[in-house]
Amino acid sequence: MKETPWLDERELDAWLAYLTASHLLERRIEEQLKADSGLTHDQYEILVRLSSAPGRAMRMTELARMVVVSKSGLTYQVGGLEKKGLVERTSCPSDDRGVMAVLTDEGTRCLERTAPGHLAVVRAYLIDHCDPDELTTMTRIMRKAATAMGAFPPTSA
Amino acid sequence: MKETPWLDERELDAWLAYLTASHLLERRIEEQLKADSGLTHDQYEILVRLSSAPGRAMRMTELARMVVVSKSGLTYQVGGLEKKGLVERTSCPSDDRGVMAVLTDEGTRCLERTAPGHLAVVRAYLIDHCDPDELTTMTRIMRKAATAMGAFPPTSA
DNA sequence: CTATGGTGGTTCAAATTCGAACCAAAGGAG
DNA sequence: CTCCTTTGGTTCGAATTTGAACCACCATAG
Numbered sequence: 610m611k612e613t614p615w616l617d618e619r620e621l622d623a624w625l626a627y628l629t630a631s632h633l634l635e636r637r638i639e640e641q642l643k644a645d646s647g648l649t650h651d652q653y654e655i656l657v658r659l660s661s662a663p664g665r666a667m668r669m670t671e672l673a674r675m676v677v678v679s680k681s682g683l684t685y686q687v688g689g690l691e692k693k694g695l696v697e698r699t700s701c702p703s704d705d706r707g708v709m710a711v712l713t714d715e716g717t718r719c720l721e722r723t724a725p726g727h728l729a730v731v732r733a734y735l736i737d738h739c740d741p742d743e744l745t746t747m748t749r750i751m752r753k754a755a756t757a758m759g760a761f762p763p764t765s766a
Numbered sequence: 767m768k769e770t771p772w773l774d775e776r777e778l779d780a781w782l783a784y785l786t787a788s789h790l791l792e793r794r795i796e797e798q799l800k801a802d803s804g805l806t807h808d809q810y811e812i813l814v815r816l817s818s819a820p821g822r823a824m825r826m827t828e829l830a831r832m833v834v835v836s837k838s839g840l841t842y843q844v845g846g847l848e849k850k851g852l853v854e855r856t857s858c859p860s861d862d863r864g865v866m867a868v869l870t871d872e873g874t875r876c877l878e879r880t881a882p883g884h885l886a887v888v889r890a891y892l893i894d895h896c897d898p899d900e901l902t903t904m905t906r907i908m909r910k911a912a913t914a915m916g917a918f919p920p921t922s923a
Numbered sequence: 924c925t926a927t928g929g930t931g932g933t934t935c936a937a938a939t940t941c942g943a944a945c946c947a948a949a950g951g952a953g
Numbered sequence: 954c955t956c957c958t959t960t961g962g963t964t965c966g967a968a969t970t971t972g973a974a975c976c977a978c979c980a981t982a983g
Contacts, residue, residue: 633834757895
C-alpha cells in the first residue's frame with residue numbers, strides 16, 4: 610500500500626475544469642432537448658445509435674452498452690420512445706429471448722428534426738471552442754479513457 | 767436561418783469519444799464512492815468545495831453553483847450529509863434568510879479517508895492517460911467551455 | 924432427452940433529480 | 954414607514970435512475 614497519489618495543482622485544475630464543464634454541458638443539453646423535442650438525452654442517444662445501425666435496429670443489451678445506461682434504464686427509455694411511436698420492439702429472429710429495438714420512420718424524422726438544435730448546443734459550448742489540434746488531442750484522451758473503462762471495443766460484433 | 771452546421775467526421779469522433787468517456791467515468795466514480803464510503807459524487811463534491819472554502823463554510827446558493835446542481839438538489843444532498851454528521855447548517859450572520867453549510871470535523875476526516883480511493887479512480891481512468899501537453903490542452907478546452915456556459919466566474923465574491 | 928449454468932430483458936422498490944410553487948427576508952422607491 | 958420586486962432556501966410532485974430479484978430461453982454436459 611503506497612502513499613496517496615494526490616493530484617498536483619495542474620492535475621487538479623484539469624480535473625476541476627473537466628468536472629465543471631461536463632456537468633454544465635450535460636445540463637444544457639438536457640435542457641435544450643427537453644424544451645425543443647421532449648426527449649431525454651438518453652432517448653436522443655438511442656435514436657442516434659439506432660439510426661446508424663444496420664437495419665436501424667439493435668439488440669437491447671448492445672444498445673445499453675453503447676449509450677452507457679443500465680439495462681433497466683434502457684427498458685424504461687425505450688418504453689417511452691415506443692409510446693411516442695419513435696421506436697418499435699420486435700423479437701430477435703436468431704434468439705427468442707432477445708428484443709430488437711427498431712427505429713421507425715417517425716423516429717427518423719424526429720431525429721432529423723431534432724439534431725440541428727442539439728448539435729448547435731454541442732458546437733456552441735464545446736466543439737467550436739476547439740481548434741483542429743485541440744480537437745485531435747481531446748479525441749485521443751477520451752478514446753484512451755473510454756478504452757480503459759471498457760467501452761465497447763471497436764466493432765464488437 | 768442558415769444551414770445546419772452538421773458535425774464532420776472528426777468532430778463527430780471527438781464528440782462520441784467524449785460522450786462515452788464522460789458517461790463511463792461518471793459511472794465508475796459513482797460506483798467507487800458509493801461502495802467505498804456511501805457518498806454520492808455530488809455529496810463528495812460538496813465536501814471538497816467546503817473543505818477549501820474559508821471557514822470551511824459556504825452559502826447554499828454558491829455551493830449549488832460550484833457543484834453544478836439545482837437548488838433543490840443541493841438541499842436534498844446537504845440534508846443527507848447533515849444526517850451523517852458531516853455537515854452542519856448554520857444561519858448566515860449577514861443575511862437572515864441565508865444558510866451556511868459548514869464542514870464538521872467528522873466531515874473533514876471522512877473526506878480525508880475517502881479522497882485517496884476517489885482520486886485513484888480519477889487518475890486511473892483519466893488523468894494518468896494524459897501527458898503534460900495533453901493535460902494542458904484539456905484544461906484549456908474545458909475552461910473555455912465552462913466559461914461559455916457561465917460557470918462561476920473566477921472569484922465571484 | 925434432461926439437467927445446469929449463463930444470458931437477455933423486464934419488473935420492482937428505493938433513491939435521486941429537477942422545476943414549479945411557496946414563504947421569509949432584503950433592498951429600493953415613494 | 955409601507956409597498957413591491959428580487960433573492961435565498963425548502964417543499965412538493967412527477968419523472969428517472971439503478972441494482973437486485975425474476976422469468977424465459979440458449980447451450981453444453983451427461
